[in-house]
Amino acid sequence: MKVTYENSWEYTDIHIDVDIPYREGYQMRMLRENRIPGLLPVKGAGRDGQSRYTYRINGGQSMEELFGTREMKKRDVERFIEDLLNTVGAVTGHLLEPDGLILSPDMVYLTDGHYRFCYLPASGTEEKLSLCRSFHQMTEYFVKKLDYHDTSGIILVYRLHKDTMQDSFELRKIIEACRKEEEELKAEKEKRKRTRGTGAVPDGALFSLDDREDGNDREGREKKEGADRKASGLEDTGKYRYTQASQSSMVKEEPVRYGKIKKAVRKLKGGRWGEWQDLITETDGHGRKGIL
Numbered sequence: 001m002k003v004t005y006e007n008s009w010e011y012t013d014i015h016i017d018v019d020i021p022y023r024e025g026y027q028m029r030m031l032r033e034n035r036i037p038g039l040l041p042v043k044g045a046g047r048d049g050q051s052r053y054t055y056r057i058n059g060g061q062s063m064e065e066l067f068g069t070r071e072m073k074k075r076d077v078e079r080f081i082e083d084l085l086n087t088v089g090a091v092t093g094h095l096l097e098p099d100g101l102i103l104s105p106d107m108v109y110l111t112d113g114h115y116r117f118c119y120l121p122a123s124g125t126e127e128k129l130s131l132c133r134s135f136h137q138m139t140e141y142f143v144k145k146l147d148y149h150d151t152s153g154i155i156l157v158y159r160l161h162k163d164t165m166q167d168s169f170e171l172r173k174i175i176e177a178c179r180k181e182e183e184e185l186k187a188e189k190e191k192r193k194r195t196r197g198t199g200a201v202p203d204g205a206l207f208s209l210d211d212r213e214d215g216n217d218r219e220g221r222e223k224k225e226g227a228d229r230k231a232s233g234l235e236d237t238g239k240y241r242y243t244q245a246s247q248s249s250m251v252k253e254e255p256v257r258y259g260k261i262k263k264a265v266r267k268l269k270g271g272r273w274g275e276w277q278d279l280i281t282e283t284d285g286h287g288r289k290g291i292l
Helices: 026-033 074-093 131-145 151-163 171-198 215-232 259-268
Strands: 002-007 012-018 042-047 050-057 109-111 114-116
Touching: 026 042, 074 114, 074 131, 074 151, 074 171, 131 151, 151 171
Parallel strands: none
Antiparallel strands: 002 012, 012 050, 042 050, 109 114
16 A cells, blocks of 8 residues: 655645555445545545545645644544544444544544544555554554643553553443543542641541549649640640650551552553653652652
């Protein structure tokens, strides 16, 4: 399969030449007679025992051009997936095989705020990949272009890359799982914020209550504690006195846990996914007691 580009000031034509004789089957007729949402218009012709398919682009940018100078955000990945799923639905609705979609950054164009795809109706070409395999290769492109400061984008792309390594998968279920995980993460963050805002004593904090002293020792202790509270701005409740416990029961602070993001980042940086090994995130440089 050979790809060439023909540019003019009004439009760009993409030519795909395939080393098989041109035969106009039902797929080509369906593409010619119908305006299928999400697909670039295509024309087919025979040439020197080969098949040539031409796609015309009026305006817009390819993904390769679009993200050649900037990083991808989570919203960019979500928009691509949303447009791809809509296009797959339109293609199958016209009795076409979704494996005919070409998922390559230089052949996917963003026009009028939506991604549009090339559909190759020729069958039997060795270079042609299944849609599942093509999408997994796109996740590798996401890995290279992703903004590593976009934590929610990291979680999304990590799961997409991992869950699409198998031969077949259901993309909608993967996206739903990503959204559920993100909602759980947001709920966990809100819970930590509310806990900090109310000044609640964390679980694991230990105090020693001693209400059994009397006599001169008790009176002397109360005077000393009152002076200490006055100096520090604390008020005496008059009901209990908090005295320092033994070394083993001193106040303890429960370490802050990074939760699912840190877990995901550890997996990403574990070396299993190749390109993720160089990942730099906002959590780098923070100790166990830091706040994400």
